[in-house]
Amino acid sequence: MSLSDYTADQLLAEFKRRAERAEQEQPIERWCQDCDNWRYSRGDDDTTPNCLKLHKMSFRMPEDYPDSEEWGHYRRDCADFIDRSPDAPGPDLTAYVPKPAPPAPPPRRSTRQPARHADAVTVPAPAGAQLMLRPMHQRPKPGQRFAVYTKGGLMRRACHATRIMGVGLDAIVIYHGKYAIDESEAIGWWPERAE
Incomplete structure (x- = not known):
């Protein structure tokens, strides 16, 4: 096999492996x-x-942890190396006060019923409400306030419609509060009087 049988990435990876092995x-x-x-x-x-001098250090971790092999941080040919006195104190952890945990973020306000749509409520539909319904295919006018009657027997009050126009698109989306209504769950709608 010759070197031309390997890609440049494979050769660079091998050089790196050999340098790391030589370093170890x-x-x-x-x-x-x-x-x-x-x-x-x-x-x-x-x-x-x-490092108080802010030098970049390497770290050696032995693979098999023999008792005779040392491990830790090192820097080859460091000009700032000063031998530590044998009687220098070791780590002092007695006076250490850990940093307090950062405060938890404040809870997010629920957007299920935004304040500006506080009247957009869902209530049980009154008896006989189905007789006054307009079918969903007769769309309400954009901006009109109305109530939607659902298959579950509920009435979603203070709904509004928005007209969406685009290339090949002309549709009305019905919102209850800030959420669009799934019309497959609706039976019909009726206008609400402005208060």
Whole structure:
């Protein structure tokens, strides 16, 4: 097999794998946690960088965790590395106060019955209401207020119609509050007097 048998992406992926393997096999002489510029994290929500010099660090995680193998953050040839004194204090978690959780967002106001359509209610239809109905195919005029009688025996009051026109489209949509009515559930409608 020759190199021409591989795509450029396959060759680049192989170069990356070999570089990572070589990096893993190369011993690390100085670990960042042994530096005087290292800052221990104080909790899971502590997002402050661990390096006081804000250097980008690499992290080595051994695959099999042998007792003799070290792991942690490192930076090769760091010019700011200062040996930490052996008697330097370790992490101090006693005085740490975790950040409070952000406040919950306020609950959204229900839009089922918007305030500007407070009279758009659904009530049981009165007896004999079906005798006064106009069929749904006789559309109400746009802007007209009317009530819709449903197959479930309910009356949706304060409905209004909107005319929608477009290329090859001329239709009337009936709204109850801000929601369009499914006309397959309606039997008919009748006008309401303006109050």
